Amino acid sequence: MPKIPYARISRFWGFKDKIKLVSGLNGRAYIVSSGRSLYILKRRPTGVAGFTMQRDFLSSLFHNGINVSLPVKNPAGLLEVRIGGFVYSLFTYIEGKKADMDISCATPEMAREIGLFTGRLHSALATLKDNAIQRRNLFMTLSTSLRFLTCQRGHLPYLDCERIEEFFGEFFSLYYRLPVQAIHGDYHPGNIIVNSGRVSGVIDFEYSCREVKVFDLSYLISSVLTEFKKMGSPSLALYLIPHLLEGYCLNNTLTTEERESIVYLLGAVLLNQVHFFLVRGYPEEAAFAESILEWVVDNRERINDKVGLTCSHSTSR
Incomplete structure (x- = not known):
């Protein structure tokens, strides 16, 4: 270097x-x-x-x-x-440490705190004049990944393409009903700074774009899920979701469609990662991302149940 x-x-x-x-x-x-x-x-x-x-x-x-x-x-x-x-x-410089540097940050209390901050962040982002901010379309990216992986039949160790296509079958019409605004775009614990049990700031806006608002929350959940999967306990990540979304909804809102979309957005993030790693020649990383995707598909109802626990704090449109 x-x-x-x-x-x-x-x-x-x-x-x-x-x-x-x-x-x-x-x-x-x-x-x-x-x-x-x-x-x-x-x-x-x-x-x-x-x-x-x-x-x-x-x-x-x-x-x-x-x-x-x-x-x-x-x-x-x-x-x-x-x-x-x-x-x-x-x-x-923002005083503190990245939220992914200490496993003690993975608590219901910190999940709620991050949710509170994220709600405020999205409210601030919604006020920006975003006509100069690039509009992304996750569904188009997902479609590209699905076409690519269809050509990889027999090379994916965990999931078959028919099951994946069935999983995303309802996502098309749902995606285009989701609120769009400026978002962070790379919202994971490594970009969230915490200090003394509070979020002290957020960094790295290089991937900011106009996209469905709930993408940031879904990307954050997928990152936490990945870390718990590495430790062999992905189910533990589920217990943080209600606290994260409860905190978020105290400073912002989630529509019924946004809550329904989270499991699909988790799958979309992971499927795009599988595509990314395969194209760049990292088969082991692709297989790991695929194993998490399989877990999401298998635990779809459990994820939806945890997302539904925030209904009392959210609004529907």
């Missing part, structure tokens, strides 16, 4: 104290310091597009009461610098 040119980055942002590495979050983001201040330093290959409306988008959320990691301008008003084959950008 190429070294990070901290001295040049420090000069670009006009820092008196040279930027120093505190810790690496992954191959794309790092916690760094300059003097007593902490920042998040991100880098991406020059061929990868950035989040073009990032500053205004994130500033609007911040002014609506959502603590987000804001891009830092240099003295000339620029947000990023190209050095070698990478583009570097700097963001403000």
Whole structure:
């Protein structure tokens, strides 16, 4: 991995104290310091597009009461610098740790807290002028994945395509009745920051888009389900769903159709992951995602039951 040119980055942002590495979050983001201040330093290959409306988008959320990691301008008003084959950008630091770093975060209390925050986040996102935000269509992506996997008959160890097509049979008409707005788009515990038992902020809006609102909640549930499946106890994730949705509905609403769609959205996320891993040559990862999808299909009624427990706090349209 190429070294990070901290001295040049420090000069670009006009820092008196040279930027120093505190810790690496992954191959794309790092916690760094300059003097007593902490920042998040991100880098991406020059061929990868950035989040073009990032500053205004994130500033609007911040002014609506959502603590987000804001891009830092240099003295000339620029947000990023190209050095070698990478583009570097700097963001403000949110105190706390990622929700996926400690299994003790996987409690009903934390699920409710994250639900409360997510409800507020979606309310703030709904106020944004989203005409510049790309509209995604999950159903079109799902259809592409289904066509691809139909050609893979005999290569999938857990599920047959007829069963998958039957599972998604009711989803088409349901999907187009779901409320659409600006969403986070990559809403998993690794992008949620917690501090002292409370959500202190949310990061990484690179995949923000206009999509069905309930997708963020479903993506979050699928991520938690995946982690519990790795531990061999996927059923434990089900007990968190009512608390998550109860918290959400105290700050927002879920229609009857949105609650009904969650099990299908879970399946769609997982099926698209199977497709993604197979295309990129990761058969073991694809098989694991497929095993979780099988679990979702097998436990469809249990999932719907847990989703239904939030009815008293939701509204129908």
